Amino acid sequence: MRLACPFCGLRDEGEFAYEGPVMDWPALDARPAKWVDAVYLRDQPRGETRELWRHHLGCGSLLEVVRNNVTHEVASVGHADPAETRALKVRVR
Amino acid sequence: MQPYSALSVIWNGLTGQRDWSRQWRDREPKSAYDVIVVGGGGHGLATAYYLAKNHGIRRVAVLERGLIGQGNAGRNTTIVRSNYMLPGNREFYEHTLKLWEGLSHDLNYNLMFSQRGHMALHFDPAGRDAFARRYNTLRMTGSDGRWLRRDEVRARAPYLNWSPDARFPIEGAFVQERAGTARHDALVWGLARAADARGVQIVQNCEVTGFIREAGEIVGVETSRGEIRAPKVALCVAGSTGPLAARAGLKKLPLETHKLQAFVTEPLKPIVHTVVSSAQEGLFYLSQSDKGGLVFGGEIDGHPSYAQRGGPRIYSEVMEKAVALMPWISRVRILRQWAGVMDMSMDGAPFISTTRVPGLYFNAGWNYGGFKATPASGWCYAHTIAKDEPHELNAAFSLDRFARGAMLDEEASGPTPRLH
Ligand SMILES: Cc1cc2nc3c(=O)[nH]c(=O)nc-3n(C[C@H](O)[C@H](O)[C@H](O)COP(=O)(O)OP(=O)(O)OC[C@H]3O[C@@H](n4cnc5c(N)ncnc54)[C@H](O)[C@@H]3O)c2cc1C
Ligand SMILES: [Zn+2]
Numbered sequence: 070m071r072l073a074c075p076f077c078g079l080r081d082e083g084e085f086a087y088e089g090p091v092m093d094w095p096a097l098d099a100r101p102a103k104w105v106d107a108v109y110l111r112d113q114p115r116g117e118t119r120e121l122w123r124h125h126l127g128c129g130s131l132l133e134v135v136r137n138n139v140t141h142e143v144a145s146v147g148h149a150d151p152a153e154t155r156a157l158k159v160r161v162r
Numbered sequence: 163m164q165p166y167s168a169l170s171v172i173w174n175g176l177t178g179q180r181d182w183s184r185q186w187r188d189r190e191p192k193s194a195y196d197v198i199v200v201g202g203g204g205h206g207l208a209t210a211y212y213l214a215k216n217h218g219i220r221r222v223a224v225l226e227r228g229l230i231g232q233g234n235a236g237r238n239t240t241i242v243r244s245n246y247m248l249p250g251n252r253e254f255y256e257h258t259l260k261l262w263e264g265l266s267h268d269l270n271y272n273l274m275f276s277q278r279g280h281m282a283l284h285f286d287p288a289g290r291d292a293f294a295r296r297y298n299t300l301r302m303t304g305s306d307g308r309w310l311r312r313d314e315v316r317a318r319a320p321y322l323n324w325s326p327d328a329r330f331p332i333e334g335a336f337v338q339e340r341a342g343t344a345r346h347d348a349l350v351w352g353l354a355r356a357a358d359a360r361g362v363q364i365v366q367n368c369e370v371t372g373f374i375r376e377a378g379e380i381v382g383v384e385t386s387r388g389e390i391r392a393p394k395v396a397l398c399v400a401g402s403t404g405p406l407a408a409r410a411g412l413k414k415l416p417l418e419t420h421k422l423q424a425f426v427t428e429p430l431k432p433i434v435h436t437v438v439s440s441a442q443e444g445l446f447y448l449s450q451s452d453k454g455g456l457v458f459g460g461e462i463d464g465h466p467s468y469a470q471r472g473g474p475r476i477y478s479e480v481m482e483k484a485v486a487l488m489p490w491i492s493r494v495r496i497l498r499q500w501a502g503v504m505d506m507s508m509d510g511a512p513f514i515s516t517t518r519v520p521g522l523y524f525n526a527g528w529n530y531g532g533f534k535a536t537p538a539s540g541w542c543y544a545h546t547i548a549k550d551e552p553h554e555l556n557a558a559f560s561l562d563r564f565a566r567g568a569m570l571d572e573e574a575s576g577p578t579p580r581l582h
Contacts, residue, residue, distance in 0.1 A: 070473055083475040087465040087580060102565065108577050109508045109564035110414035113404025115468055122465075138419075139468045 070141045075148060076128045084126040091119040091133055091149075115139060121149055163359035166270055185351060186358035191365045191387050195223045197547060198383055198392040200370045200406070202226025204235040204346075205525055205532065206398035207353035207364075208540020209547070214360035216541070217548035222362045223392070225385060227369040227402075231350035234400050234532065237502035239424050239457050241437050241447060242534040243280045243341035244305055247296045250558030250570050251511060256305050257555050258538030259340060265537055271352030273344045274452060280341035280437040281315065283322075283487075285330050289441070293336040300338070310335045321433055322487055329486040330442045343437060343449050349536060373410045373522075380410060380521035396523040396547050401468075401503030403526040411519045416508040416564055417527055418579040420462040423472030423501040425480060427494045429454030438487075446483040455497065458484060462504060462530070464580045472501040504529060509563075510582030511570035514543050514556040523547050524561055529582055 070082040090111060095103040116139055122132045130153065135144040164170070164183045174181055197213055199206045202224045213219045224230075242262055244255035266273045284290045290309075297307030315335045316324055322332060354364055365387075372384035374391065382391030399406055404419055434450040448458040460480040463473050477499065485492045507513065507527030512535065515524045525543045528535060542556035552560065558570055575581035 081475065082465075082473060089578075105565050106414065109416045109569075111416070111418055111508075112413070113408050113415055113417065113419070115405045115419075118466065120466070138466050141467065141469060141473075 070143070072122065072124075072132070072134060072143060073146050074124045074127055074130065074132065075146065076130055077124060080124070080127060084124060085122045085132075086125045088121040088123050088131065091121055117144065163270075163355065185355040186364060188366050189223075189363040191223065191225070191368055191385070191390055192363070193389070194221075194382075194391040195363070196221040196392060197223075197394045197396060198390060199224045199396045199398055200383065201233070201397070201399035201402070202230035202354075202364060202366065203233045203398065203400055204231070204349055204353065204536035205400070205528075205539045205543070207350060207357055208536050209396060209398055209525070209543045210362040210364075210540075211353050211357040211360065212540045212544035213548060214357060214362055217544055219548060220361040222357075223390065224357070224362060224364045225368045225370055225383070225390070226364070226366050229366055230354055230364065231347060233402075234502040234504070234528075235350050235536075236346055237424065237500055238346060238533040239447060239449065239459050240343045240346050240533055241280065241341070241449065242275070242344055243338055243437070244534075245280070245282070245296060245300060245307060245336075245338050245341070246572060247299045248570050248572055251572055252300070252303055252305065254538055254542070254555050254559070255535070256303075257541070258535050259305075261537035261541060262344065262534075263340070265352075269352040269356045271348060271355060273348045273352055275342065275344040276452075277340050277342040278436050278449075279337050279339045280439065281310070281319065281335040281337045283315070283332050283335045283438065283440045283442070285333055285440075285442050287333075290334060297336045297338075305338070306340050307336060307338050310337055318436060319434075319438060321490070322438070323489055330440075337436070341437060343451075345452075346533065349533075353536075353540075370406065371409075378520065380519055393521060394523065394547055395521055396525065396543065398525045398543070400505050400526060400528060400532065403505050407524070407526075410522050412517060412522075412524070416513075416561070418466050418506050418508075419468060420465070420504045420506045420580060421467045421469060421472060421501045422459065422462045422504050422530060423476050423480070423499060424457065424459040425477075425499050426451070426455040426457050426497050427491075428497050430456065430494065440483070440487060443483065444479065446480065446487065448484070456491070456494065462506065462580060463501075468503055470501055470503055472499065506579035506582060508577045508579060509569035509571040510573055510575070510579075512539070512559050513561050514539060514546055514552065514559045515561040516546060516550060516552070517561060527559075
C-alpha cells in the first residue's frame with residue numbers, strides 16, 4: 070500500500086503510522102461515559118473508512134485518508150487540518 | 163466414535179487401513195437448537211464440546227461459514243504459553259495450559275502438544291528486570307518460569323547470533339518450560355470429533371447473515387441456508403466479529419480488526435528445539451515444526467484490514483529480525499507466507515462475556531494469542547452460556563470492563579490496538 074502525502078508525494082506505507090479513525094471527540098466537560106465510549110469503543114466498518122495517518126518518517130503531517138480496508142484501495146489523502154492545506158498551498162506557490 | 167489406541171493403529175496397519183470410520187459428520191442444519199455457536203474455529207468447536215461435556219447441553223450447533231479451521235485456527239504459529247502477569251489473565255492462561263496438558267487424552271486425539279519450552283530473550287538490564295518481574299509473578303502464582311544466563315541460553319540455542327558484533331547481543335532469557343507448540347489442524351479436528359461424538363452438530367458452508375429478534379431478544383439466526391432458531395446465540399468468529407456483531411445490535415465495540423502474517427521455510431533437519439521470542443525492535447517469534455519448517459512471525463501490519471494477506475513492509479521487517487538473530491537463516495528459502503484477520507482489543511485482553519442483548523453471547527478480542535487460549539476459552543464460554551454468568555476465570559473478560567476502569571493492559575500500551 071502506498072499513500073500520496075500532499076506535501077511529500079507518493080510514499081510507501083512503512084513511512085506512515087495509523088493513528089485511528091476520524092471521529093468527533095466529546096467536549097472536554099462531557100460526561101465520563103461519553104469519554105469512555107470515545108476512547109474505547111469503535112465503529113466496525115468493513116469497506117471504505119476515514120482514518121488518520123501520520124507521515125512520521127516524512128514531513129510529520131497528520132493526514133486524513135479515505136481507504137478501503139478490504140481491498141486497500143486509497144480513495145484520497147489530504148491534510149487532517151484544512152488550515153494546514155491552505156498554508157502549504159501558499160508556501161508551495 | 164471409534165476410539166483410537168495403539169491396538170487400533172496396529173490392527174488397521176495389518177488390515178490395509180480399511181476400517182477407519184469418519185472422524186466427524188458435516189450435518190444438514192435443523193430448524194432449532196438449544197445453543198447456536200457461530201464460527202467453527204478452535205474456540206467455537208471447543209465451546210460446543212464443553213457445552214456438551216461439562217453442562218450436558220446436547221442440542222448444540224456450530225455454524226461455520228466455510229470449512230472448519232480455515233480461519234485463524236489454521237493460520238497461526240501454534241505457540242502455547244501462560245506467561246501472563248496481570249490478575250485475570252494469568253489464572254485464565256494457566257488454566258488453558260493445564261487443559262492442554264491433558265487434552266490429547268481427553269479428546270482421544272494426538273494434538274502433538276510438545277512442551278519444548280518458550281525462551282523470551284533479553285538484551286539489556288531493563289529487559290531483564292521487566293521479565294524478572296513477570297516471571298517472578300508467575301512463580302508466585304502457581305505457574306513456572308526461570309531465568310537463564312547467557313551461557314545457558316547459548317547451550318540451548320547455539321544457532322542464535324553469539325558473535326561479538328551481533329546487532330543485538332543476547333544477555334539471557336526467561337524460559338517457561340511447560341510452554342511449547344501443538345498441531346493446529348489436530349486441535350480443530352480433535353475437538354470436532356469429540357464434540358460430534360457428544361451430539362454436537364457441525365454445519366459447514368452455513369454463513370450467519372443476520373439475527374432473528376422477538377421482543378428485543380435474539381431468538382435465532384438468518385443463514386445462507388435458512389433460518390435457524392435457538393434461545394442462545396454465541397458469537398465466536400474472531401476476526402469477523404465487528405461487522406457481524408453490528409448486525410446483532412452491538413454497533414460499537416472495543417475492537418479493531420488488523421492482520422497478522424506468518425512465514426514458513428523449507429524443511430530443515432532439527433535445529434530449533436524450543437520456541438524463541440524476542441521483543442527487541444519489535445516482536446519476533448520462531449519455532450520449528452515437526453515437518454522441519456521454521457515457522458516465524460512478527461508484528462501486525464499496523465492498520466485496520468480485512469484482507470487475508472500481508473504487506474511487504476512486514477516481510478522485510480520480519481526477515482531483518484530473523485537475520486539479525488540467526489544470520490544463517492538468510493540462506494534458507496521461505497516456502498509460504500500468509501495472513502489472518504485479527505480481532506485486536508483496546509487493552510490487548512480478550513472478551514468472554516454476556517451482552518446487553520438478551521440471548522446473545524460474545525467471544526472475541528484474541529489478538530495474537532488465541533490459539534493457546536482455545537481450550538480455556540471454550541471451557542469458560544460454555545460456562546458463561548450455560549449459566550448466564552461468567553466463571554470466575556473469565557469474570558475479568560467482560561465487555562463492559564472499560565466503563566468500570568478495569569482494563570487488562572498487559573503491555574501497558576493504552577487504548578491503541580495496533581500496539582498490543
Ligand atoms: C499469523 C497468525 C499467527 C498466530 N500465532 C499465534 C500463536 O502462536 N499462538 C496463539 O496462541 N495464537 C496465535 N494466533 C491467534 C489465533 O490464531 C487466534 O486468536 C485464534 O485462532 C482465534 O480463534 P478461532 O480459532 O476460533 O478463530 P477462527 O479460526 O478464525 O474462527 C472463526 C471462524 O468463524 C467463521 N465465521 C466468520 N464469520 C462467520 C459467519 N458470519 N457465519 C459463520 N461463520 C463465520 C470463520 O470462517 C472462522 O472459521 C495467530 C494468528 C495469526 C493470524
Ligand atoms: Zn509527508
